Amino acid sequence: MEVGSRVVVPVAPADESHGEENGYRVVDVWHQRKIPDSFVWPLAHALPSSDMELDAPVVDIGAAMRGGGDALGRAVEQVAAACASHGLFQVTGHGVDPALARATLDGAAEFFLLPLATKLRVRRTPGTVTGYAVAHADRFAENLPWKETLSFGHRDDHPTANSDVVDYFASSLGSDFKPLGEVFQDYCQSMKEVSLAIMEVLGQSLGVGRSYCRDFFTDGCCTMRCNYYPPCPEPDRTLGTGPHCDPAALTLLLQDDAVDGLQVLVDGEWRPVRPKPGALVVNIGDTFTALSNGRYKSCLHRAVVHRERERRSLAFFLCPRDDRVVRPPPRLTQAQPRRYPDFTWADLKRFTQCHYRADTRTLDAFARWLGDGPSTSPGAGN
Numbered sequence: 001m002e003v004g005s006r007v008v009v010p011v012a013p014a015d016e017s018h019g020e021e022n023g024y025r026v027v028d029v030w031h032q033r034k035i036p037d038s039f040v041w042p043l044a045h046a047l048p049s050s051d052m053e054l055d056a057p058v059v060d061i062g063a064a065m066r067g068g069g070d071a072l073g074r075a076v077e078q079v080a081a082a083c084a085s086h087g088l089f090q091v092t093g094h095g096v097d098p099a100l101a102r103a104t105l106d107g108a109a110e111f112f113l114l115p116l117a118t119k120l121r122v123r124r125t126p127g128t129v130t131g132y133a134v135a136h137a138d139r140f141a142e143n144l145p146w147k148e149t150l151s152f153g154h155r156d157d158h159p160t161a162n163s164d165v166v167d168y169f170a171s172s173l174g175s176d177f178k179p180l181g182e183v184f185q186d187y188c189q190s191m192k193e194v195s196l197a198i199m200e201v202l203g204q205s206l207g208v209g210r211s212y213c214r215d216f217f218t219d220g221c222c223t224m225r226c227n228y229y230p231p232c233p234e235p236d237r238t239l240g241t242g243p244h245c246d247p248a249a250l251t252l253l254l255q256d257d258a259v260d261g262l263q264v265l266v267d268g269e270w271r272p273v274r275p276k277p278g279a280l281v282v283n284i285g286d287t288f289t290a291l292s293n294g295r296y297k298s299c300l301h302r303a304v305v306h307r308e309r310e311r312r313s314l315a316f317f318l319c320p321r322d323d324r325v326v327r328p329p330p331r332l333t334q335a336q337p338r339r340y341p342d343f344t345w346a347d348l349k350r351f352t353q354c355h356y357r358a359d360t361r362t363l364d365a366f367a368r369w370l371g372d373g374p375s376t377s378p379g380a381g382n
């Protein structure tokens with residue numbers, strides 16, 4: 001963490017400013033001996049953390065795609081079992097160049113080490129996922145997560161598909177950042193390919209065929225979220241990312257090999273998901289739960305932080321095209337009544353960015369909000 005880095009909070013006119021940066025009151029939190037009250041999660045440890053690692057299948061997606069037959073059948077079985085229970089599995093054989101994965105983690109590290117003033121040049125645009133944020137201090141007043149984040153989008157059904165990420169970095173940070181943008185561009189395109197292969201296995205496992213889910217997301221958009229979790233003086237009183245289900249359809253997570261932090265709630269315990277070198281952690285999100293008519297579980301997870309070690313993770317979120325209606329195929333609504341109303345990703349994204357802090361109940365809160373008519377704002381979260 002850059003020495004003297006700070007949490008950026010909006011200027012509160014009544015407050016005595018400790019120093020301003022781009023119109024924000026800047027308070028150095030990462031280097032204090034005690035964490036501020038706004039970072040304390042009273043229920044952070046209401047449920048025990050377990051040392052027992054989550055029993056998540058490791059799916060050889062490459063063999064499943066190449067081999068068909070037995071290899072595909074094996075992957076389908078593994079994924080069906082995992083998604084019907086906790087909604088997480090790991091994939092190997094994904095074909096992502098290890099050098100690209102390393103370069104992307106290093107690129108994210110490089111970004112977070114930049115001077116605060118530089119990072120603020122891409123600060124999050126209110127109402128969107130895109131941009132740089134510190135502890136979401138500009139959005140929430142309590143239960144602040146102990147992290148910095150950088151998020152940006154990628155769409156490959158667009159004339160600028162091969163350069164939208166590069167263009168974002170070069171236009172918002174300058175041409176010096178073109179090489180960093182190129183690494184993230186290559187990584188996003190690799191992750192999209194792996195995501196679509198996983199969608200083939202998911203479609204097969206739901207009995208709707210290999211192409212149904214793949215086709216649904218082929219023109220989908222993606223959001224890349226880089227997480228940086230600084231060392232924390234009181235790691236047991238806060239969280240890096242609070243308990244939640246990802247609102248997107250599928251998440252592919254690349255973790256720092258050496259530092260664990262991701263935990264999944266199973267049977268009332270938080271189970272660690274230890275990073276397996278070369279594997280990608282995959283979890284089901286709310287949008288896929290709705291598309292599967294509730295058959296597959298959106299994975300309830302969180303990230304803890306450490307006293308001495310920093311941690312980074314790259315979360316790649318696969319989402320449908322903004323305006324594609326999320327509605328289960330007929331085969332999944334014959335035996336079961338509809339669990340969720342029709343919606344678009346644009347609706348759900350806006351809900352999480354403008355009306356509700358995504359948590360463990362986002363999908364149900366969203367369904368109620370849609371039922372009440374989007375003019376009403378739900379009680380939860382900001």
Ligand SMILES: C=C1C[C@]23C[C@H]1CC[C@H]2[C@]1(C)CCC[C@@](C)(C(=O)O)[C@H]1[C@@H]3C(=O)O
Pocket residue numbers: 129136145223225241242243244245246247248317349352353357358359
């Ligand atoms: C659509 C999204 C909202 C969040 C980023 C993506 C998918 C995961 C969501 C998030 C990480 C869930 C926990 C709460 C959150 C506020 C966070 O800690 O970052 C969520 C993201 C967000 O709203 O920025």
Ligand SMILES: O=C(O)CCC(=O)C(=O)O
Pocket residue numbers: 225227241246253255261262301302303312313315
């Ligand atoms: O950092 C992690 O391990 C998890 C991050 C996460 O869940 C998210 O960004 O949605």
Ligand SMILES: [Fe+2]
Pocket residue numbers: 244245246251301315
């Ligand atoms: Fe998540």
